[in-house]
Amino acid sequence: MIERTFVMVKPDGVQRSFIGEIVGRLEKRGLKPVALKMYRIPKDMAERFYAEHKGKQFYDGLINYITSGPVVCMVWEGEGAVGAVRSLIGKTNPAEALAGTIRGDLALHPGKNVIHGSDSISSAQREINLLFNDYELMDYRRIDSEWLTE
Ligand code: DAT
Ligand code: MG
16 A cells, blocks of 8 residues: 655754765655655644653653754655655664664664654654645656556
């Protein structure tokens, strides 16, 4: 099934110059970008974005971290995009993430794990709606599409 998923290069990823690296990995997999912008997440939006983690010991640090500098927000589309992106990203704790995954290659600490990707189709819809307006989502056909599907 063709899905859309929300991906964000977190403030450490921007500061460490990983925007191109991350976009490149998603492009090479065959996923298609349908929205992309740089953004400074306000605190109230960060709290809505991470509502499921409220009350956990890392929550305050997480809100500080994600609002600490600009991020790059993106929507990527493709066959099974939600799971495909999660497997490219690797485990939440980069110290446990496999080499070859984004976190496994680029990070070491769960509090600075470089990238976010939606964990389900319903999370993806919620996160896309939170960060993007409908007019920011592109509908287009890419010239390589017939080489990426049967
Ligand atoms: P993921 O980002 O892999 O979906 P999550 O939704 O469980 O992971 O947690 C959201 C973010 O919260 C995660 O990317 C980094 C932070 N976080 C989670 N567990 C943490 C921990 N034990 N220590 C510090 N930060 C943590
Ligand atoms: Mg998550």
